[in-house]
Structure formats: C-alpha cells, structure tokens
Amino acid sequence: MTKKLIIAEKPSVAADIAKALGGFTKHDDYFESETYILSSAIGHLLELSCPEEFEVKRGKWSFAHLPVIPPHFALSPIEKTEARLKLLTKLIKRKDVGGLVNACDAGREGELIFNYIAQHTKSGKPVQRLWLQSMTQGAIRDGFAHLRAGHELQGLGDAAVCRSESDWLVGINGTRAMTAFNSKTGGFHLTTVGRVQTPTLAIVVEREKKIREFKPRSYWEVEAEFAARAGSYTGKWFDEGYKGKEDDEHARADRLWEEKRAEAIRAATQGKPGVASEETKPENRLSPLLFDLTSLQREANARFGFSAKTTLSLAQALYEKHKVLTYPRTDSRCLPEDYLPTVKETLTVLTGQGAGKGHDEVLLARYSPFAHQILARNWVLPNKRIFNNTKISDHFAIIPTPQAPKHLNEMEQKLYDFVVRRFLSVFFPAAEYLVTTRITRVESHPFKTEGKVLVNPGWLAVHGKESQEGDEGNLVAVAKDEKVKAEEVTVKANTTKPPPRYSEATLLSAMEGAGKMVDDEELKAAMAGRGLGTPATRAQIIENLIGEQYIHREGRELIPTAKAFSLMTLLNGLGVTELTQPELTGDWEWKLGRIEKGEFTRQEFMREIAEMTRHIVERAKTFEADTIPGDFGVLTAPCPRCGGEIRETYKKFQCGACDYALWKIVAGRQFEPAEIDTLLTEKQIGPLTGFRNKMGRSFTAAIKLNDNMEPEFDFGQDKAGDESAEPVDFSGQDSLGTCPKCAAPVFEHGTAYVCEKSVGPAKSCDFRSGKIILQQPVDAAQMKKLLADGKTDLLKEFVSNRTRRKFSAYLVTAGGKVGFEFEKKAPAAKKLAAKKPAKA
Template identity: 75%
Template structure:
C-alpha cells in the first residue's frame, strides 16, 4: 500500500500532526500510519558550499582568486544533525512512499529547508504543500483537506534559494576581498562582512561617531514654586510659541538657551501672584501587544540585562524542554483567529484548578486571580488586535502553552513570568487615567504643571503596584478663581547630552526598524516588518559581531572597536555603500517579493547579484591602503628620524619625508592620533588597555620607542643592562604613594605596576608589586594611595573576568600577608545574614568564625 511522507521543520510539529491526524505508531525518530510516514528536520540540515573544484582554501585568499562565483552550488550536511538527514533520505527513497508533503513552516525559510532536503535526496516524487498558520487540531485537519501543489510554491522556493545563494556570494566574496586588501602588506587579517552583519555594525559606528563628535550646549530651565490654600505645587516655564524641534533636535519648549533671558524671567516673576487655569481629560492606555521574539529579547535585556542570545536560549528551553511556551522564533505579535478555544483552556490552566501536584504552585498563585477574572468577566472575546490571521506570518505570537510550570531555573522563571503576564494583560481592559494640565500665569509668563491619576488600573493590575508608581502625580487643588503666590522661581543650568550608546535592547529595535526612513517607497515597503535580519537571526548577528571583535560589551552597552571603525573607513573609502546601508536588504526584499509573485526570474536575480559581487571585488582591487580616501589628518609632532611631517592614512601614520611609519592597529587595538602624538613627543605612552594576544585574551602595556625609533611593548619589568643584570631604578623624581604593606618601605608607580622600592634594582629584599591595570580595570594612583593608607580602595566597577569575560565590581584590599586581593560587595544571601566575600584579605573575625572564606588572589 502506497503512503505519503510528511516532513515537518521541527520534531514538536511532527508530534502535533501525529496527534491531530491520529492512527500513528512511533518508531524512534519517525511516525507511521496506514496512509502516512511522518518525520521532521531539526531546522536546517544542509548548508551551501562551494564545489570543490572552485573552492580556494583560506591561505590562498587573494585577489587573483576572486571573485568566487561558481556556476552551481553544492550542499553539505551540517555535522550535528547528519543522522536525521540520513533518516529522511532513507524515508524519501522507500518504495512504498509515492509522494511527499512539505509541512515545514509556512514561509521562505521553511520552503528552503524542505527544498535542500529533497535536492540532496535527488527526489523525483510529486510534492504537495501543507500551509498552516495555526496548530490547533482542527486547523491541521482542515489543512490536509486543501494541500497545495508543489508547483504552486515555485516562486517562494526560488526566492528562498536566491536569498541563500546571494547571502553566500556577497558574504564570502566581500569577506575575502576585504581580507585580501587588509593582508596586502603582510600577515592574514580576517575582515568579515555580510549583508546584514555589516549594516548593523554601521548603525553602531555611526552612533559612536555622533557621540564622539558631540559638543554639549548649555541651557537653562525655570521652575516656579507656587503656594495655594491647599498646599504647594511646582510648575515649569515653557514657550507657548514653540513649534517643535525640526531644525534643532535638542530644542524643547521648556529650554532657555540664554542665561540672561532666564535671569530676566526669574526677576519678572519672583514674588508675583499667579492666575490658574486647568483642564482635565480622561485618558486610557491599552496593554502592550503579545511578544514576538524581538520584543521579548528587547524587554528582557532592558529589565534583566539578558543578552539577545541568552533570551533566545531561555525561550528555546521553555519551548523544547519544558513545553511551557509556543515556538519562540517568531516575528508575529498576534494569534490565529481560530485560537480562542485554546486561549480559554490555557487561562483555565493558569487558574491552577485541576493542575496536579509537583507544579510551581507559588507561580500559578500569582496568575490565578487574573486568569479567573478574565474568564468570569467574559473578557475573552474575538478581538482583531489579538486574533488576526493577516498579522500571523510563519508563526504566531509567543504565549504560554497548556502545560503548567515546574522545576524552572531563576532566569527561566523570569522569562516565563514576562510572557504569562503579557498574555494575561492583553485580555484585561485598558488602564484609565485622569490627566490634568494646569497653567499658572505670572505676569503673563506661563508655567505648566501636569498630573496623571490612575482611575482604573485595568491591565496594569497584572503587573502590581510597581507598574503604577510614577504614573500617579496628585495635584493639590486650586479653587476656582483663586490666586496663587509665587514662593520662589528657580533657574537651573543644564547641558545637552549625546545620544546613548546602543544596548542590545535598543540595537534590536534599530535592526527591526531599519529602512523605515528610506526615501524609496517601494524599498521602504519591502523592508516593512522585516528590518535587518529576522527575529531568529538577530541575536546571532550581534554575537558574531562580538566574536569577530567588531564590538565589545561594557555592562549593557555595545561599543564598536577600532576594527569596526577601520572597516567602515575601508568600505566608505572604496565606495561600496551596498555593504553598509540597509537599502541593500530593502532592494533584495523587493526583488525577492517579485520572485515569489513570478514577476522576476531566478536567473535574472542571480545575474544582478553576480554583477554586484564583481563590483565589490573590483573596487577593492583598485586601491592601495595608503590611497584610501578618508577623514585623515596630520600630526603636529614631527618625525623622530627626519623631522618631516607625519600624515595619517587608512593603515598607518606615515612620515612624508622618509620611510618612518607606525601601524594604526597593533595587537587588535587601534591607536588614536593623540596617543601617537604622546608617543612621539615623550617616546612613551600608556599604560594602554585593549590589546589582545593571539588567543584573544586582553592585556595592557606601555608602548615606547626604542633606540631605533621602533615601537615596542613595555610590560613594566625592571630595566636591565647590556650584561642582563638589573639596573638601579631612580625614584627621586617620582611621587611616593604610601608605605609598602610588607616591609614599610616606599611605594612608587613604575611602568605597569605599583612597586616597593626594595622590589626593583640589583638588590631586592621585598616582592610587593600590584598592577596599574588588573583584569582590564585601571587602578588610578589615588586608589593605590587609599589601599596603602586605609587597607582598601573604593568600589571599582570595571573588572572583567578572564574566564567568563563578564564585568564585575570589587574592592581591592590589603590582605594580612601584605598581598592585594579582591573583596566583593557585601550581600545578604537568602536565609543568612553572613556577607559573601572572596579574597586574600580576612573577612573580619565574625565572618571568619561563622563561615570559611574561599580565598582568591587578585591578578597583579
């Protein structure tokens, strides 16, 4: 008897189909019934590869071998899922299987996964397409009654393959071309680029450029303190003629740009009576939409500091391991229109009724009152804001499943709580406020006071009182016609601030909305709802930029490195805006949409991509490193060899009169012009941090010019004579920082360390030494003075763990044996009042008696 083979994208979907269709028996990694064989991929099982005869090994990456545009592509199995691929190929080739059903996710990536599997298996059997936007049993059964022909999906399949191949061509050739360019003068300098990765990096570099070039401007604000019979209130002066900030982004109605005008207004209004008018309006606020992956990552980063990658990992665990969330890699914030009954059942689970023992009763107790209220108040009704098929793409919004929670880690619990509260909130009524705007006129000058009082919490009740604090500002009442007294008028000075650096939360927002400012309406429409990357890939794009050392994480901020600025300088200088602007993605999406509709052929699209690839390589071939255009200047300090002028180029600081030059990037760190000026003038600069060794570990060093005027690292070790013996160190011009904790001699700054005077020179009787930089945290002389005099520094916040590479805060303390150690902030763990502490220094008699301390030396 012949059967059809159903292939889904994920094992969980295969299980859902088996339950909905019924009659299946499970055999390891596939199911079988009288009519069907059912199995799944595990996401992508194959990836593109250049055919062996066209591939060029990494050591041969040179312009002579570029561009790489093979006439066809090979597919290679992804190693970790190769066993699943072999199973699917075996099932496809079964003699009793006479046709295939593509049940992969309804979208371009799902189509690509299935296409690659069947291409690899050389399938010739007919294909039908299951197209589902809802996973309810009824929707699945109905979907099998209206299977589409595989030929109907040709446009979508072509678009998927073209997107994959074009990403490969631009990424591979762009990376090899930029690497070849940067390696012209020797060495191998890997310089990765990509269609999504590089425009994302451009956003961060552009923001950092704005921060660095920002010039603060002074402005003043005028605030009046008014007294009425009911009490006191405040109001801020504002310009009633203000028309917005079209020309000046820092302009505000309540900002004064001239202090003299502020003083004049202050004197004008001081002590005079005020006339009050006010207007109150009812206002309402709907709950936020359900989460898609990007909004979940954004909020988890803002609330808990979770990286996008960590949030995705937690969401995947809650989906796959715990079965508590629906599929997380979604860009939809709505549910299918047939999901009302499923939502009702989910709410019933959240009430806690009928849930067996062993589940997290405390967690369910938080949700039960709100879930019960929704059901009893009949608030669960068809609502196009929540249930809307037109807003469901490959997957629907992230919501809790019917499974009750248990055995969650703290991070998992936090993320699950976010999703459940958002799910409960959206079925609650809007929050209602009374917003009052009061204008107090003093001698004709207006002062505005605003108050917002929560009348009905609505959905805010789900989040408790914390969500309401700050929204309530009760105004003291002013009787009709009452004149108020101006107690004081305060003029305060402020300064404008530069834009904030990107956090992962704000970068995800920028990636999601990239392209919305495009002038071209068609390209803007093509980018709508897509942006840079997809919800499933954005986290990995950020991690790739970090891994390639284009970005650094500092707390929650993402900072571009010298390598990032160098890449942008190179691409802009070469004139390749295609790799830095989101317009490339917009143009691709527009053309891929035409491919899907059959308005453009696959051959035509790929011909354009090949031409663009050739253009990128040709531009890189046409320049030398010293001819790249850019915003380069000239140093004020002359050449140490010939006294000539030194100019900055793309890769060097180059003397114009002789061969003397200094590389701009050394050990992964780019020198600023001011640092090179200091090096040339003082023959020494530093200590500088941010260098990285061959294993990628950061280190700090002093850079000095040797006798031949060549730069070299100085790690602060004692000087040695020509015979290798240690020389005397002259501290007569150095400042004494304190007494050595080991021998009471004097301590000085010496190279990369603070040292006891008896620990250097030919005769040494002490070994006290502490680094001026410890785990990437600079230890300023003032902190060493505190350590030597009081036994501890202030709390220092920028240590970076050598193992985890995460920042941490600690005090440096003087231990009993004179060594320098860490002492962490005192916190009270649950269930005990004993502070946790780690370091060489004793934690104090009481703490030592109560619990042993794990000791850990500071890296000095």
C-alpha cells in the same frame, strides 16, 4: 499499499507527530504505521557549495580567482549530520513510498531544509505541506486534516533558495575579497562580510562615532519650590515659545543655554508671589500589542538581560519541547480572525480548569483571576487590533497554547510568564489616568508642574500595577488662580550627554526598523514592515558579529571594535555602499517577501545579486592599502628616523621618505593621529585604556618607543628582586602625599602611583595604585585626596571585570591597600510627590 513519508525538522517534532497521529512502531531513527513512515532532519543537513568544475582548490583567497559566481550550485552534506541524510535518502527511495509530507517548521528556513533534501535525493514524488502554528496534539491532527499541496508554497521555496544563494555569493566573495585585500601586506587577516551582518555593524559603528565625536554642551534649568495653602510643590521654568528641537537635537523647552539668563530668571522670581492655574484631562493607555519574536527579544533583553539568542532558544523550547507557546519565529503581532475559540480554550486552561494532571498549579494560580475575569465579562470579542488577518503573513503572534505548563526551568518560566501576561493584558480595558498640568506664573515667568494619577489600572492590574506605583502621584491642591510664593528658586547646571550605546534590545529595534533610516520616500514605503534580517535570524547575526570580534558585549552594551571601524573605512573607501547601507539589504528582504507572494522572480533577484558581487570584487582589486580614500591627514610630528613627513593611511601611519611605519591597530585598539603625534614627540604616551588580550579582556598600558623607535607596552612594573635594577630618581617631582603603609612619600611612576620605597633594588614597601583602575582614570588630585583623607570623591566610571557593567564607588585606603567603598543610596523619592506643610 503505498505510504507517505513525513519529514519533520527535528526528532522531537517527529515524536510529537507520532504521538498525535498514533499507530506508529518506533525503529532506530524513524517511525512507521500502516499509512505513514515518519522521520526527521536535524536542522540543516545540506549546505551550498560551488560545483567542483567551478571551484578553485588552491589560492581561493586571492583576487586571481574572484569573483566566484557559478551558473548553478551544488549541495554538500553537513558532515556531523550525514548519517541522518543517508537515512532519509534511503526512506525516500523506498518503493512503497508514494509521496512526501513536508512537516518542517512553517517558514522560509523550514521550506529550505525540506527542499534541499528533496533536491539532493532527486525525488520526483509528490509533496504535501503540513503547516503548523502550534505544537499541541489537537493542532497537529488538525494540520494533517488540512494538508496543503506542495506547489502552493513555491514562492516561499524560491525566496528561501534566493536567500541562501545570495548569502553564499555575497558572503564568500565579499569575505574572500576583503581578506585578500587586508592580507596583501603579509599574514592572513580574515575579514568577514555579509549581506545582513555588515549593514548591522555599520549601524553600531555610526552610533559609536557619534559618541566619540560628541562634545558636551552646558545648559541650565531653573526650578522653584512653591508654597501654597495646602502645602508645597515644585515647578520647572519652561519656554512657552519653544517649537521643537529644530536643528539642535539637545534642545528642550526647559533648557537654557546661557547661565546669565538662568540667573536672571532666578533673581526675578526668588521670593516673589505667583499665580497658579491648572488643567486636568483624562488619558487612556491601551495595552501593548501581542509579542512577535523581535519585540519579545527586545523586551526580554531590557527586562531580564537575556540575549536575543537566549530568548529565541527559550521560546523555541517552550514551543517545541513543552508545547506551551505558539511558533516563535514570527513577525506578526496579531491573531487570525477565526482564532477566538482557541483563545477562549487557552484562557480556560489558564484558569486551572481542564489543565490536566501534573501541571504547575503555582504558575497557573498567578493567571487564574485574570483569565476568569476575561471570560466572565466576555472580553474576547472581534477586534482588529488583536484579530486581523491582513497583519499576518506566515505566522501569527506568540501566545500561550491550550496546554498547561509542566516542569519549566527558571528561565523558561520567566519567559512564559512574560508572554502569558502580555496575552492576558491585551483583552483588558485601557488603563485610565488623570493628568494634571499646572502653570505657575511669577513675574511673567512660567513654571510647569505635571502630575499623573492612575484612576483605573485596567490592563496594568495583570502586571501587578493597581496603584500609582511608578506614576508621578498627586499634586497638592490649589484653588483656581490661587496665589503662591516662590520660596526657593534654584539654578541647576548640567551638560548634554552623548547618545547611548546600543544594547541588544535597541539594536534589534534598529534592525527591525532599518527602513525608517532611508531618506527616499518611495523606497521607505516599499520597505515598510521590513528591515535587516528576519525575526528568526537577527539574534544569530548579533552573535556572529561578537564571534568575529567586530563587537564586544560589555554588560548590556554592544561596543564596536577597532576591527569594525577598520572594515567600515575599507568598505566606504572602496565605495562598496551595498554592504554598509540598510537601504539595499532592507530592499532585498522586501524583494524576498515579494518572491514569496509571486510578485518578483527568483531569476531577476539573483541577477541583481550577481551584479553586486562583481562590483564588490572589482572595487577591491582597484586599490592598494595606502590608496584607500578616507579622512586621513598628515601628522605634526616628523619621522623619528629620517625627519620625513608621516601620513595616515588605511592601515598605518607611514613615513613618505623612508620605510618607518606604525600600525594603527594594536591589541584590538586603534590609535588616533593625536596619540601618535604625542608618542613620536614625547617618546611615550599613556597609560591608555581599550587594549584587549587574546581572551578579549581589556587592559591598560602605556606605550613607549624603544631605542629602535619601535613601540612597546609599558605596564610600569619593576623587575621584582632584580638587584641590578637602577634606583628611581624622584627628585624632580613633588610628592602626592605619604604612603598609608610606611609613611614614605608617594610619587607618579609609569602607569601607577608608588611609594618611594616600593621601587628600585632596595625596595622595602609594596604600596602601589594604578592611574587607571577598572577603566576609571584616577588623576593626581584624587590620589592626593586619597592619601590625605583616606578617601577620594565618588568616581562613576569603574567597569566590572566580571559583569562588564559600570559602577560608582569611592577609593579608600584600608590596611595600607586601596579598596572600594560603595555609595549609600537613599530610598528613591517620588518625583513631584506631594509635600506636607510643616507642623506648627
């Protein structure tokens, strides 16, 4: 009697299948029954490699052996899982195995894992496909009752292989070519590139450029406090003729670019009567759509600070280990149109009924009232916003399964709760508001006041928002055309701010919506719904960029390094836009989707990739480090050795007349031309922030030129206990104040402010305070204030070494040392909340 061999993606899934089907006897790493043999991979067991006859064993990082484009690929076992591959090979080749069942995860990577195993073992046995969206026992049994023929997934398999081979070709050739280029001048400078990771990095670098190039612009706002019969309220002046941002992205209807005009409005309206009129309209807000993986990662990052990788890991555990969520690696936010009965079954479990023994009663108690309400009022109805087959590809939205949660850890519980509340809220009615817009005219100048009142919470009740918490609240009532008085009119000065750095949440959105960055309308339409990477790979792309030191994660901010800027300069200089623009890689993802549907061929796709690979290598061969085009100029300062002209190049500031040169990147920080000009002119600069040690920690230091005109770090430290150290001459400086420890004068010295008695061979005090503390510059004026008053102004740019987050604090002196005093924050007042009239 022949048997079928079932191959799952992971051992835990194999155990679930054995439990669901029943009748299995467990052996070391496989199960066996009368009709099935059941085992699993451990993720990927094989990886692509170049066949021996085409691979160069020596010098593979040199241009002489590039590009590497083999006519076919070999598969090499991954060493740490080779024993499992041997077991599966042995089971596949058993004479009583008449067919195979691919039970790997339902998706592109699951298809690739199985197909590579079948290819490696040269199995010609027929294949059936188990396609699971949920890991519950019922779903598994139902999946086996509806096995699909393996050839039905041919397009998915071809797309999977194309993705794997194109990544290999671009990654291997691109990385070897850029590394070879950067290593021409000596050493080995690993420079990795990838068909998805590099355009993603380009997005982050472009944002950082905008931040660095940003020039703040002053603007003014005019606010008025109006007295009405029922109390007072605030209004803000606005331009009724404003038609949008046009050419200035910082323009707003309530912003004035001239202080004189703002003051003129204040003068014209101060103390003057006005007339208030208002319009109130109802506004409905639907619940957000169900989660796909990217939206779940994005919102979990914003809400809990989870990295994209952490969210995927938690969601995978909730799906695979606990069976309480559906398959997480999905790009759909809808459910199948025949899924209404399963939704009702899940809701019944969330009420606590039929949840089984050992379930988390406390957790289900949170959802029971809402689940009861949905079922009692029959809110689960056909609805294209929720149940829509046209918006589902391989997988549907992430929702809870009809399996009650048990033994979830704290982080798993947070994510499960997040998904369940989103699931419940999508069946609730819209939240209903009354939005009031009040226009108060004073001397023909309009002031706007807006109020928003939550009338019916609808789906917000699921999230505990049954009142107007977070809304702008009621406005004091005014009668129609009531006359009011502008009691106090204030001009508020402000400055425009640069765009924020990317967080994982916003970068995931940018990756997902990469097609929106494209100008070409036809390509934009073709890329609709596609972006950089897939929901399953985006988290790892971000982690790879961090691991390769292209990006630092500081708090929730992602900050590109000097290495990232250098790579963009190189690729743009070489004209290799294939690796920097989202259009192309987004187009590749779109084409992979077409291959899955049989609309595009694997051969055509790989031909395009091979052509692109050759182009990348040929461009890198054409240039030298000092011939890379870029926005480079000539320094003002002459060469300190020969007086020659110093030019900026891709990697250095190089004298054209002698061999004198300074590296552009030192300790992970890239020098700007103006900084090098200062260094060469004054023989020192700093202290400067942004350097990083080998552990990735940031540090601050000054740079000085030594006797050979070579740059060296200067940390401003004396050689403690060195009797030969020369006394420091402060005679040319004015004291900043008196030392809080010994009352001697305090002066600037190197990177610090020091007590006169804390330096030199006869030092008797140890008072010292850095000019930069936790990345916050402390100027001489603030040090004077600290020494005179014992406290600085509130400083807002400190960055915690532990959390990498910014914080505000005062510097204070206590016990002769400098410490922090944190701002006492008043309870947050509601914006535009009603103000009661003063009592008589």
